[in-house]
Amino acid sequence: MHPTTPRIAIIGAGPGGLTCARVLQRSGVPVTVFAHETSVAADPQGGTLELRMTTGRTALRAAGLDEEFTAIARPVRREVRLLDHTATVLLQDTPAPGGPDRNEVDRAGLRRLLLASLTAGTVHWGRYLRTLHPLGDGRHKAEFDDGHTETFDLVIGADGAWSRVRPMLSDDTPHYSGVTFVETGIEDADRRHPDLARLVGSGSMLALSAGKGLLARRHSRGHLLVYAAFRGSQDWALEAGVRVTDTEAVRAVLLDGFAGWDDRLLALLRDIDGGFINRPLFALPVPHAWTHTPGLTLLGDAAHLMTPFAGGGAGLAMLDGCELARALAEGSTPDAAVRAYESTVLPRAARTAGYAARALATAFAPDAPKSMLRLLRADRP
Known part of the structure; x- marks a missing residue:
């Protein structure tokens, strides 16, 4: 890392932000996470997440949490059935044994796992980012809605679809x-x-x-x-x-x-x-990109919000967080690390978001389900 350890803030305590914080701390890099929820119990975090070996599971291995994840995860039943409005089955796709390994986990369980892996006091609850003020040399003063302010050398926007960090980098908003x-x-x-x-x-x-x-x-x-x-x-x-x-x-x-x-x-x-x-x-426009700005970057939905038809959004956010943390731990300077990260994440996100947009259009096309049948029979990312 930089000879003078930079002050790093992660805005958002979802899977991507928490994974980034865990990998940073595991590499000896201090970080502070700001969550708008008043406590972990304030957000029910319902639903189930599917984590693929190439995204979320890769991130969990880098975070040293794969064994703990395996203990709370379940194998994914990956059968896909496509029907028409008469309930006629047009396609029943059951992958053969030994196919790509995927697991699912309750959102709340994954969040508890990631939070428990962080140093006590890492997450500051009840801090909703109001705005960022550029101070020069990549530094930004973060102003929160309770009036609290802090200055950071790098602010990472992991704050989801309606990110408060994104407007500092991009004029694009979700449509x-x-x-x-x-x-x-x-x-x-x-x-x-x-x-x-x-x-x-x-x-x-x-x-x-x-x-x-x-x-x-x-x-x-x-x-x-x-x-x-x-x-x-x-x-x-x-x-x-x-x-x-x-x-x-x-x-x-x-x-x-x-x-x-x-x-x-x-x-x-x-x-x-x-x-x-x-x-x-x-969804954000495809592709969504921004001009590199010292002291700021994005991950997860803040960087590449897409419709759910590509699948694995949480895993992709976790992979973003892992790769950014690794780049920061191994890079010569924080700015060089962020540049390297952005050069990887933006093209990857564009490919996945492009598929998600095509799949959504196909599923709800006038000739569906025939259009979807063609897509499901083709290779998917």
Whole structure:
């Protein structure tokens, strides 16, 4: 590292930022992480993440946490089924044994693992970045919403889709993709809804037709994560005169939107446990790049927000964090390290984001599911 150890701040305590902090500390480089949540318990961190050997697992090995991860992870059931709106199975892809190794883990479990690996006091909770003030020579003064300020030689934006660091580097902002996912779920499907469990299979199911889709993915303990997906306004609920918190009203709107679909598929909306969560899909332009600016850089969604059709977003963020930390630990100067990191991460992100954009357009094309069938039969990144 630099003869004078630089002050490094990571804004954001997601998987990418925490991985970066862990690898830095393991290399003897001090770092401070700022999280907008008031505590680790303030964010429920629901859902499941899939970590691939070439991204998230590579990062965990570099962080010295692969054994601990294996203890809390589960093998991924990778079967993919593609159906049309009549519930006819067009493709059932079950990878042969010995294929690429993938594991899944609960978000909360992964976060606890990463947090426990850091030196006590590394994460400063309840610090929401308001703005950054350039001071020259790559230094920036970080101003937080509680009035606290600190000066750093390098600020790493790991603060997600609506990053507060990104505007210092790029004029680009996330744009609505034109597709919205409405999330819900079904518990204990194998016992309580065996017909649905058989329909979804052991992995993921996509039922597509002319700009709409019912998607389901099997998680642990028989849980089915379900999405009603469609092209349209992100303000669809407002335009329909319903509140997303009104479960019965939203269900009626969705069932009307999927009228004519096979009743076995509509059961994914009828037999839910709990309510609905509105998730309009946003993405940064492809490719997203920025002019190198001393003292600043980005990783994860802050750098390359994309729709989920490429898969493995958390793993990609963790790989970003790992590679940036390694470059900083091994580089002659922090600025040279950041330049080297950016020269790698930007082309890689552009390739993955490009695939995600194509896959989204294909899944919700007028001729879907035929268009998606062609894509699934082709090689994927």
